[in-house]
Amino acid sequence: MLPDRPTAADLDATYMQRGAQVVSCDAARALAVETLIAERQLTDEWLKLKDQRRQRWFSRNSP
Secondary structure, three states, X not given: OOOOOOXXXXXXXXXXXXXXXXXXXXXHHHHHHHHXXXXXXHHHHHXXXXXXXXXXXXHHHOO
16 A cells, blocks of 8 residues: 555655565466376376276286
């Protein structure tokens, strides 16, 4: 919040604070997206390995 009669310094400080908040938010969002992508890649890899193990088990036990 700005005082009733803001000075140029008040405006500068407010804009700097808001800029820092935007940068922080963008960094947090980027980290969240990066984490989600990595999690999905690990899940896909795990499912692929699970299917490969199942196929080997079936092929060994097939007549």
